[in-house]
Amino acid sequence: MLPKVKQILDRVIEQFRGSDIPEAIAYSMFPIPNIPSAKWSLMNHLIMFFSGTKDARGYRQWHNVNRFVKKGAKSFTILVPYFKKNKNDKGEEVPVLVGFVSGNVFRLEDTDGQTLDYQNIELPKLPLLKRASEWGISVTAIPGNYEHYGYYQPNKKVIALATPEEKTFFHELVHVADEKIKGKLKQGQDPLQEIIAELGAHALCNIVGKDGNKYFGNSYHYIEHYAKDLKITPQTAVLRVVSDVEKILNLILGKE
Template sequence: MNAKVKAVLDTILDQFLNGNIPELVALSTYPVSILPMNKWSLLNQLVCYITGLNDFRGYKQWLEVKRYVKKGEKATNILVPWIRKDKDEQTNEEKSFLAGFITASVFAVEQTDGEPLDYQKLELPPFPLMDRAKELGVNVAAIPGSYDHYGYYSQTKKVIALASPEEAVFFHEICHLADDKISGIQAGQDPIQEITAELGALALCQIVGLDGSKHFGNHYRYIESYAQKLELTPYCAVLKVLSRTEKILNFLLKEAEHELCSVPQ
């Protein structure tokens, strides 16, 4: 597998160097779901998104959809208004006023059990390397479509969540997983990590995927956006992460050859 990995990476480098980049192809996504937390303040949403998860609700909100918080789960605290009622001294009418803020405990869907939610009924395609992710102790799940991301890998919750049925998105996230297993990764959108994962995804699309170079233009422009943050050209950026990406690909493919033999070409 090493020779094939090297050959594909060399071909990609050549295309980056020559500027032979296809146009963007729109990525499909699952339907956008309106979650209760979408109505929360931006601050409260950010507090929850920092955890890497995206569906938080209060204890009673989970009961309303017949789901129950697992025993021993730790809550995330958000701020909610503390509304008090008092009588107006002049009119003697009872009025409500903001007395301050208090904290409320919320839990992510991954911290609950019970009836499946509508978006949990979404079915993922049988991606190549899906079993490899599970071997590495990570669950792969579909999530509602999002306006700001196609998927994510959570180190803490050990999940790859996908808002898109495109294999390129899955390959990007499993490269983050492999990178994490090999040497550890930082939380957040680190440019080097993002370029590495996207280069790995581009290579996997051509090595084991069914789409091949279908989204080459998307991969290139994603890498270009993070290369600009490092003040590098896309070509120099992929050169910088080439060795790291090769290790990731070999790590994923070495133990998965038996799985790939059954993937239709």
């Protein structure tokens, strides 16, 4: 194994000794579409996450989109597959993976130049944005990957939204309030946490939102999905979390 490759792998293994990997994997499932790293392996997405960015490219790749690496900026290394052409049983030349080499890439944050398309996304004036700001939470717009519409990243105090719909923001804001009450959220898609967030979001749509019952059907199916994971009915799930939701709503609405 090449020393540089071993160094990259050692860094990821070191993260396994802490509690960062589950969170990193979760956020690596939200790649920005239509950029080079969208096609990277999970391993390279983890390396990129630990390097503090969601968009990293090689020097020439940045140049191709009219962005330029800042003077003195340091690259980080990813694993690049190395292929050789071998002949198969039919005498045809086919690429065969023989190992990995290291490749240098630079973070978006270490470049200057033309604004990228996905940086032009703007959020509407959502209800309760001020509450998020008061709690030290930044709310940013991101391009969607057509599977996920938003997430809350506790360690960075960021709510990222890929849709202007208020219910998605409310869902993530409920996660923030849940964390403030309990001290810490469970990592990953914990069924009870998701049911709490969805029920709370639907309530907020009716209390302070603009769209009221517009999302009722989607909310029910969302809760039903996670209730099945717990092997209980949606009604039982709601009864189990309703007191938690009440505390969260009181906190968000300033009644506590």
